Structures are given as structure tokens and as C-alpha cells.
Amino acid sequence: xxxxxxxxxxxxxxxxxxxxxxxxxxxxxxxxxxxxxxxxxxxxxxxxxxxxxxxxxxxxxxxxxxxxxxxxxxxxxxxxxxxxxxxxxxxxxxxxxxxxxxxxxxxxxxxxxxxxxxxxxxxxxxxxxxxxxxxxxxxxxxxxxxxxxxxxxxxxxxxxxxxxxxxxxxxxxxxxxxxxxxxxxxxxxxxxxxxxxxxxxxxxxxxxxxxxxxxxxxxxxxxxxxxxxxxxxxxxxxxxxxxxxxxxxxxxxxxxxxxxxxxxxxxxxxxxxxxxxxxxxxxxxxxxxxxxxxxxxxxxxxxxxxxxxxxxxxxxxxxxxxxxxxxxxxxxxxxxxxxxxxxxxxxxxxxxxxxxxxxxxxxxxxxxxxxxxxxxxxxxxxxxxxxxxxxxxxxxxxx
Amino acid sequence: xxxxxxxxxxxxxxxxxxxxxxxxxxxxxxxxxxxxxxxxxxxxxxxxxxxxxxxxxxxxxxxxxxxxxxxxxxxxxxxxxxxxxxxxxxxxxxxxxxxxxxxxxxxxxxxxxxxxxxxxxxxxxxxxxxxxxxxxxxxxxxxxxxxxxxxxxxxxxxxxxxxxxxxxxxxxxxxxxxxxxxxxxxxxxxxxxxxxxxxxxxxxxxxxxxxxxxxxxxxxxxxxxxxxxxxxxxxxxxxxxxxxxxxxxxxxxxxxxxxxxxxxxxxxxxxxxxxxxxxxxxxxxxxxxxxxxxxxxxxxxxxxxxxxxxxxxxxxxxxxxxxxxxxxxxxxxxxxxxxxxxxxxxxxxxxxxxxxxxxxxxxxxxxxxxxxx
Numbered sequence: 225x226x227x228x229x230x231x232x233x234x235x236x237x238x239x240x241x242x243x244x245x246x247x248x249x250x251x252x253x254x255x256x257x258x259x260x261x262x263x264x265x266x267x268x269x270x271x272x273x274x275x276x277x278x279x280x281x282x283x284x285x286x287x288x289x290x291x292x293x294x295x296x297x298x299x300x301x302x303x304x305x306x307x308x309x310x311x312x313x314x315x316x317x318x319x320x321x322x323x324x325x326x327x328x329x330x331x332x333x334x335x336x337x338x339x340x341x342x343x344x345x346x347x348x349x350x351x352x353x354x355x356x357x358x359x360x361x362x363x364x365x366x367x368x369x370x371x372x373x374x375x376x377x378x379x380x381x382x383x384x385x386x387x388x389x390x391x392x393x394x395x396x397x398x399x400x401x402x403x404x405x406x407x408x409x410x411x412x413x414x415x416x417x418x419x420x421x422x423x424x425x426x427x428x429x430x431x432x433x434x435x436x437x438x439x440x441x442x443x444x445x446x447x448x449x450x451x452x453x454x455x456x457x458x459x460x461x462x463x464x465x466x467x468x469x470x471x472x473x474x475x476x477x478x479x480x481x482x483x484x485x486x487x488x489x490x491x492x493x494x495x496x497x498x499x500x501x502x503x504x505x506x507x508x509x510x511x512x513x514x515x516x517x518x519x520x521x522x523x524x525x526x527x528x529x530x531x532x533x534x535x536x537x538x539x540x541x542x543x544x545x546x547x548x549x550x551x552x553x554x555x556x557x558x559x560x561x562x563x564x565x566x567x568x569x570x571x572x573x574x575x576x577x578x579x580x581x582x583x584x585x586x587x588x589x590x591x592x593x594x595x596x597x598x599x600x601x602x603x604x605x606x607x608x609x610x611x612x613x614x615x616x617x618x619x620x621x622x623x
Numbered sequence: 624x625x626x627x628x629x630x631x632x633x634x635x636x637x638x639x640x641x642x643x644x645x646x647x648x649x650x651x652x653x654x655x656x657x658x659x660x661x662x663x664x665x666x667x668x669x670x671x672x673x674x675x676x677x678x679x680x681x682x683x684x685x686x687x688x689x690x691x692x693x694x695x696x697x698x699x700x701x702x703x704x705x706x707x708x709x710x711x712x713x714x715x716x717x718x719x720x721x722x723x724x725x726x727x728x729x730x731x732x733x734x735x736x737x738x739x740x741x742x743x744x745x746x747x748x749x750x751x752x753x754x755x756x757x758x759x760x761x762x763x764x765x766x767x768x769x770x771x772x773x774x775x776x777x778x779x780x781x782x783x784x785x786x787x788x789x790x791x792x793x794x795x796x797x798x799x800x801x802x803x804x805x806x807x808x809x810x811x812x813x814x815x816x817x818x819x820x821x822x823x824x825x826x827x828x829x830x831x832x833x834x835x836x837x838x839x840x841x842x843x844x845x846x847x848x849x850x851x852x853x854x855x856x857x858x859x860x861x862x863x864x865x866x867x868x869x870x871x872x873x874x875x876x877x878x879x880x881x882x883x884x885x886x887x888x889x890x891x892x893x894x895x896x897x898x899x900x901x902x903x904x905x906x907x908x909x910x911x912x913x914x915x916x917x918x919x920x921x922x923x924x925x926x927x928x929x930x931x932x933x934x935x936x937x938x939x940x941x942x943x944x945x946x947x948x949x950x951x952x953x954x955x956x957x958x959x960x961x962x963x964x965x966x967x968x969x970x971x972x973x974x975x976x977x978x979x980x981x982x983x984x985x986x987x988x989x990x991x992x993x994x995x996x
Contacts, residue, residue: 257904258904259903259904259905298902483907485907485924490904490905491903491904491922491924501900501902503895503896503897504890504895505657505889505890505896506655506657506918506919506921506934507918507919508883508886508917508918508919509914509915509916509919510915510916511915511916513914513915515912516908516909516910517909517910519904519906519907520905520906520908520919522657522920522921525883534905535905
């Protein structure tokens with residue numbers, strides 16, 4: 225069962241910067257863009273790129289994620305040989321341990337990878353929104369005979385100070401990797417994805433595991449040691465849409481990006497993003513509804529005003545309710561006269577009549593640092609007339 | 624419900640459906656924004672726990688084959704049982720005198736799959752038409768069938784459904800059928816929707832008997848003829864049901880979906896209707912769009928004005944287009960400035976810039992699949 229290239233998807237992180245949105249689910253299972261979950265993007269990219277073997281490394285709150293992935297059928301990853309595999313930490317005869325870091329997670333699954341005897345291993349994150357043909361990147365990796373290829377995007381000098389930056393030579397060979405440099409020497413930011421030649425990666429994983437001081441992390445340990453070891457490392461220049469959605473603000477912004485359809489085209493049949501489908505009828509836009517610059521999907525019933533927003537499946541917006549610049553996740557109900565602005569309302573939350581969630585940034589002209597997206601956690605009820613202010617998070621019923 | 628087998632009759636058509644059945648049978652007409660008509664009975668069976676379903680087809684069934692595929696979307700792609708497609712066996716054309724263009728009746732259609740029926744591993748069989756739109760609690764109906772000890776249970780409607788039924792049943796107080804009529808002129812009869820539960824053994828006997836006597840019509844030759852000898856019981860269903868028999872009928876019955884109570888009944892959360900998944904993104908409404916009372920599926924981009932419309936997956940409506948009382952099937956393209964009323968556009972129809980078409984409720988315009996106006 226030899227495979228040329230298999231993918232390992234790191235899906236075990238808690239995603240603590242998404243706060244209440246990841247209390248009960250792993251970050252890759254967070255809903256995104258009206259129909260998807262974050263993990264749909266790397267899984268669909270794999271499927272569309274012809275990579276049919278994907279190991280998904282899970283650890284934190286895995287049940288919903290596991291159920292979502294299931295047999296891999298929605299992504300066409302239910303294969304006779306290969307396909308998608310959930311890989312939680314497991315017990316071995318020398319004991320058991322949790323995944324200590326991204327590199328350790330791969331290390332613990334060396335035998336899984338070796339089953340497929342691959343030439344190359346693609347390491348993916350579960351919290352990035354982008355469409356990429358990994359086959360093209362793999363082609364470059366082979367052509368340049370690199371040991372590691374890292375996709376990068378061009379960012380502004382300001383953004384570069386907050387990201388992992390690659391300094392390269394004239395052949396796009398990586399000279400230096402700097403995490404959040406105060407004075408960036410380049411504006412090529414790492415996308416947190418790697419293709420490794422497996423024999424090389426395996427050697428470094430084993431050495432990294434033997435080092436008790438290592439944090440067993442790709443960015444902090446593996447990449448710097450490979451650079452120090454003189455391995456051939458190359459960047460792959462990517463120019464499409466790419467967003468890291470590790471924070472509430474980033475998640476909200478990336479959802480807003482989906483509205484224009486220009487940043488990333490989700491309706492291109494040649495490169496679909498697949499998702500497990502809920503079974504719901506088409507949505508209904510009622511008599512009293514106004515819908516503008518918004519995404520609406522199956523099972524929704526809209527009788528109120530929806531502006532610049534993303535509604536997931538089975539959302540109800542009652543007559544006289546207002547939803548503006550917001551993300552409303554599956555099954556949530558916005559009752560009569562409720563106002564939801566600049567907010568994320570998570571799954572099955574109920575916003576009772578007259579409740580107010582969030583506030584527009586314009587109201588914080590004098591203290592912009594006080595503004596932020598309001599969040600209502602999944603299953604939470606915000607009672608009649610109650611309010612959740614800008615930047616606040618409701619993780620328990622407010623009645 | 625491991626003890627029941629499903630058989631769907633998906634060969635029928637109706638000349639009055641005109642353009643809608645040019646490329647398909649009545650069972651595979653698109654309905655309700657994202658479904659094919661057959662999805663309803665198929666989902667009813669799956670929701671009742673039926674795992675083995677045979678679909679009888681005769682001709683014009685390419686669209687149906689494409690839609691059903693392996694049965695995966697209904698969870699019917701199974702190692703044992705699952706979905707079985709039953710096109711005509713050894714379609715011998717003129718060589719056999721039975722090779723007419725359509726089966727003359729359900730008995731003939733069933734007789735044509737005798738060997739399939741012999742191999743059914745369940746004790747009971749539910750027979751139903753593929754072109755019936757309804758959300759039925761089949762599990763409950765089966766339990767009633769066992770409880771009443773009926774030979775045949777017929778599903779009937781509490782009220783006149785607005786379409787012609789195959790049979791109308793007069794019953795006694797306990798639901799036992801006393802008379803079977805072929806037209807519903809009397810007030811106190813229940814229209815039968817053509818869903819029957821009976822045992823495999825009885826079905827086998829009826830088929831052998833029918834073959835011997837050249838009986839072809841289930842209603843006339845079984846229900847009516849044998850009413851005295853068999854315990855035939857009616858199950859009365861209260862919900863919505865339709866069965867498009869003409870273009871105008873189809874239009875009217877589609878527009879019913881704009882009523883919330885019809886949607887709640889037909890798309891009951893307890894018994895969801897499943898269909899082929901198309902992996903579309905959400906539908907986008909632009910700032911210039913105006914929309915009121917529409918049922919809209921995924922993957923559409925709406926920039927124009929829509930009122931009282933049923934919109935299928937992947938439709939594009941450009942700015943300045945005005946559509947009222949229209950049904951737009953999958954991948955319809957409406958260019959800017961188009962003005963449509965009471966119009967049905969079939970799959971992949973394009974209506975070019977500025978065109979105006981107006982039908983009437985009594986005579987909606989249907990535009991054939993793939994046409995460019």
C-alpha cells in the first residue's frame with residue numbers, strides 16, 4: 225500500500241484564543257462560512273489535490289470532530305486503501321502520553337505513516353481558510369529536491385511583526401526563520417503548512433524526541449534544527465486567499481470575507497469545499513424580511529432584517545429582529561425585536577425578544593480598544609431585554 | 624423495521640406534464656427547491672427503517688439513474704440489501720407482446736420482477752408510487768397493519784388532495800374497506816394515495832393469480848375484485864400530499880410550499896427528506912436584491928427581485944431582473960432586466976437580457992431543459 229504523499233492534519237489543539245467557541249469542540253470543528261467547519265478546507269484541499277490518505281491527529285474534545293469526519297465520505301476520503309484516519313494518542317508498552325506538541329504528535333504516529341511507506345509527508349493545520357493545490361507544491365518540492373517546502377504569503381511589514389517570517393536567498397531557499405520579528409527582514413509569512421521528505425523528517429523527529437529540552441513543536445524546534453542541520457529548505461509562494469482564524473476577531477473577519485465572493489470563490493465547481501450536509505429543506509425568506517449582502521443556507525426561516533451577515537443552517541430570524549455584521553451558527557434563534565450586531569452567535573443559542581447583542585465599532589470612536597466582536601456561546605439563552613455588550617462573551621444563560 | 628421491504632413504481636409519466644417530463648419520468652421531476660419527487664417516498668421508507676428498496680423503471684430513466692446513483696445519499700448503499708434499480712429485464716422490444724411502451728399496471732410491473740420478489744428477505748412489502756409527494760409515518764402505518772391483522776393496508780387521505788386518485792375507499796367505523804370505487808364522486812369516501820402494505824406471501828399469490836387471468840391493474844383487479852375475500856383496511860393520513868399531473872398542477876403544488884404549515888408537514892424534522900448532495904456553498908443575496916416570500920436552495924447568487932418564487936440550487940439572478948410567481952430549476956441563469964411571471968424554467972435554462980415572459984396561474988409557461996430564451 226505505498227502512497228507517494230500522505231497528509232497529517234494537526235487537529236488536537238484546544239484553540240484557547242477562540243474562548244467559549246471551543247469549550248466543547250476542537251477548533252477544527254468550529255463552523256465557518258455558512259456551510260462549513262474549519263477542517264473542511266484542508267480536507268477538501270487534500271481530496272481535490274489527489275491526496276487520498278489523511279491522518280487527523282486529535283486530542284482536545286474530539287467527539288464532535290470524530291463524528292463529523294466519520295468515514296470521510298463527504299470529502300470522498302472513504303477509500304479502500306488509505307482514506308481518512310482519526311489518530312488520537314494511544315498506549316504503548318513503554319507507557320502512554322498525550323501529544324506534547326505538534327512534532328510529538330507526528331512522532332507518536334511514525335508507525336501509521338510507515339504503513340504507507342511514503343516519499344513525502346504533508347503536515348497541515350486545522351484552522352486555516354484557503355484553497356490550495358498541494359500537488360503543485362509537491363511538484364515544486366520534487367523539482368527543487370528540497371527536504372522541506374514551506375508555503376508563504378506576502379504580507380505587509382506591519383503584519384510581518386506578528387507572524388512567522390522566512391528570510392530567503394535568490395532561489396527561494398530559506399536562510400532564516402524568525403517568529404514575530406520586531407524588525408522583519410522580509411515580508412514572506414509562513415502559512416503553517418509543510419511538505420517534508422519523509423526520511424529526513426523522521427530523522428529529525430527522532431532526534432527532537434531525544435532532546436528533553438525541546439518543546440516538540442514544528443515552528444519552534446523542527447524547522448530551526450533542520451535549518452541548522454543544513455537541509456535544503458525552500459519556500460513555495462502562494463498568492464491566493466489565506467487566513468488564520470485562531471482568534472475571535474480573525475474568525476469574524478474571515479467570515480465577513482466570504483460575503484464578497486471575490487476573496488475566495490466557494491462556488492467554483494472545479495474546486496469545491498465539501499462539508500457534511502445537514503438534512504434541511506431550502507431556506508424561506510418571508511414577507512417581512514429584508515436580506516442584503518448576506519449568506520443564507522438550508523433550513524433557515526427569515527422574517528426579520530439580515531444585513532452583511534452569515535447565517536448557518538436552521539437559523540430562525542423572527543419578524544422585527546435585526547442581524548447585522550454577524551455570524552449566526554446552526555440552529556440559533558433570534559426572536560422578535562432582538563438586535564444582533566457585530567457578533568458571533570454560536571450553535572443553538574437563543575436570543576430572546578428585545579435582547580441586544582454586540583455594538584458597532586462606531587460607538588467606540590474615543591476608545592477603539594474597548595470595541596470587539598460580542599460572542600454568545602453554544603446553547604446559551606439570552607433572556608428578553610438582556611444585553612451582551614461589545615467584546616463581551618456570554619457562556620451561561622442570561623435570564 | 625427490519626421486516627418490511629420497499630418497492631417503488633417509478634415508470635409512470637403523464638402527457639399533461641409536457642416539458643417537465645421531456646427528459647425524465649414523473650418520479651424524477653425536480654420539486655421543492657432541492658428535491659426530486661422520488662426523494663419523498665424513498666425518504667419515507669428510509670425514515671421507517673426500511674433498508675431494502677427496489678425501484679421499478681421502464682423508460683426515460685436516465686435522469687432517475689443519475690439521481691439515485693448507488694443510493695448513498697439515502698444511506699442505501701449497503702452490502703446486504705440497500706437500493707436495487709429494476710429497469711426492464713431483457714427489454715426485447717417487438718419480440719415479446721408484453722413489450723409495450725409502459726407497464727399497463729402495477730401488477731404487470733410487479734410480474735416483470737417476479738424473480739426479484741421471490742428473493743425478498745423480509746416478510747412484508749410496502750408498494751408505493753415514486754411520483755407521490757408526501758411525508759408518511761410508515762413505521763406507524765406498519766404497526767397498525769400488524770395490529771389490525773389486515774391483509775392489505777391502504778394509505779388514504781382525510782381530505783380530497785386536489786389530484787385524481789387511483790381509488791376511493793368506503794370504510795366501516797373500524798377502517799375496514801367495504802367498497803372500492805374508481806372515482807371520487809361521493810363525499811364519504813377516502814382518496815387512496817397508492818401506498819399499500821401486504822405480506823410477501825400474499826403478494827406472490829396475487830401475482831400468480833393475476834398472471835393466470837391476465838390482470839394488470841392493482842386497484843381494479845386486486846382491491847376492487849377481491850374486496851370481499853380479503854381484509855383490506857384503510858389508514859387515514861391527515862397531512863399534505865400532492866402528485867403533479869399537469870404543468871399547472873405542478874406549479875400550484877410547488878407554490879403551496881410557500882406556506883409555513885405545508886413546509887412543516889412535508890419537511891418534518893422527525894422524518895427529514897433526503898436528496899442527492901451537491902456540495903454547494905450558501906446562497907448570496909446582494910445589496911441590490913429585493914426578496915419576499917421565496918423558497919431558495921443553496922448555491923444561488925441573487926441580485927434581482929424575487930417574489931413568490933421557488934428557486935433550486937445554483938441559480939443566478941442578475942440585477943434589475945424582476946421575477947414573480949416563478950419556479951427556477953437548477954442552474955437557471957436569469958440575465959439583467961428580465962421580467963418573468965408564472966414561468967417555470969427547467970434545468971440549465973438561460974433567459975437573456977431584457978426578455979419578458981408572462982404566463983398565468985391557470986397556464987404557467989414551462990421552458991424546456993437547457994433552452995436559451
